[in-house]
Amino acid sequence: MKIVINGIHANLRFSAAHMIPEHESCGCIHGHSYIVDVKVEGKRSGKHGFVADFKDVKDIVRRICNEFDHKLLIPLRNPLINFTSTSRAVKFEIAGKKYTIPEEDCCLLDLESSSAEELSRYFASTLFKELSSRYDISSVEVCVNEGIGQGAVYTISR
Incomplete structure (x- = not known):
């Protein structure tokens, strides 16, 4: 059985800035109003016969959304980003452009x-790990939309 949560209606969203280093149009800092859609598949179990409690799923996704909301999302493992500091002020360079951003931003x-x-993979992996400790989950699918109708889907299963 599968449960489905529509991010627009469930208010699973965040606004954040990011950049894709050395990409022609996405290489500069820009932002999106992201929407996160979720599907969870598994066996119905427990006292109420849920695949997973909708509240639990939304709480996990909202926690991640809140961590990302109104921040500059910076990937630490990108080989095109040269970091000189990540404390107090995040300082980095990409293709000769130098950035200094307050750590709290x-x-x-x-x-x-x-x-x-990558964000859809992050959400799906985190959700799968946390839900699997409480429910008999077989797969989690997450779509992170960078606006209505444009997103990436990642599915993780056991």
């Missing part, structure tokens, strides 16, 4: 990119 991610593809 940044969300440093253990990712290679802040693309919709």
